[in-house]
Amino acid sequence: MHATEALPRPSSSRRRNRAGTIAVAALAAAALAAGGVALTNAYFTSQATVTGESVSAGTVVLSAGTASTSAPIDVDGLLPGDTASTVITVSNTGTEDLYFSAGDFALTGDTTLQDALQITVGDTTTSYTASLTEWSTGSLDGFALAAGDSTDITVTLELPATAGDELQGLDAGFSITFDATQQRNVPSPAPTFS
Template identity: 35%
Template structure:
């Protein structure tokens, strides 16, 4: 049997009370660190690339038969250039090339005039709108088409291509042949952050 004194009972009570207070503080502290949380449902964001697509069509026979061309004469063909892609263009150009007789393709030889019309050219090669001459010159070179309506997605430009033999052409132009090629090139617009 042990002997109990009044001081040790008080100490036991104080230690017991401190233990109860510590346990109560621990329980109360757990509530202090609680919290609520929430999350959204997944959001689907479609990401797709656009397309660049240009299409040149003509209602006339290509290649153009210009046989029998005499000085001062010309032959014309209408070509529709359509931007059938989903993106506006950053640059558009036409490259003109020619092979064959150097007399026809050189200085003073065949000339190519490119004229734009806001609507399709008629069968008689007339423009119901206001025509704009885009280029006049020899059979080689590159023509920037920055003002073309085909720069915009879903739009088209209507060109009349006229090849002419100058009226000053002499006998050295007789019996000559040349092949003219046209190529349209499109470049995308520079990407931007959205």
């Protein structure tokens, strides 16, 4: 029988070197594999641009003034039972259809007369009557106006026949505000005073 010689065992520092070499080789192989994957994931791409798109916002513009066939209300010596009227032309000078309201009167003068005066505001389809005082905090909604169109709003003032002597010599004045909003994307307002 042959005697087998035992091979000397590598020293512990050699074993560490060999383990380090294996670890470095494994890391290098992993890095190469990752780089190889990255290279194989390249894709063809393309891009196209469409030009010529543009946006222009519409305009909602309302103008109002005393109609050419009318004059502002200007009454001296108003007595119970008297009325006076004016016609206001409201125009949509913007590019879009709109809804508008009339009201929110700015008042001057004596509050006692303001409470007594009855004011009717409206067109041929929608109108409302309230005291001048009520009009200072309310408005009539429900008017519509196409772009480029105009309409006439009649304002009638009345001192009721039942007015008392305490109103003699008093005066009052007012101005009317017209507010507009776009029609598109807005629910149609019902003719209401609020």
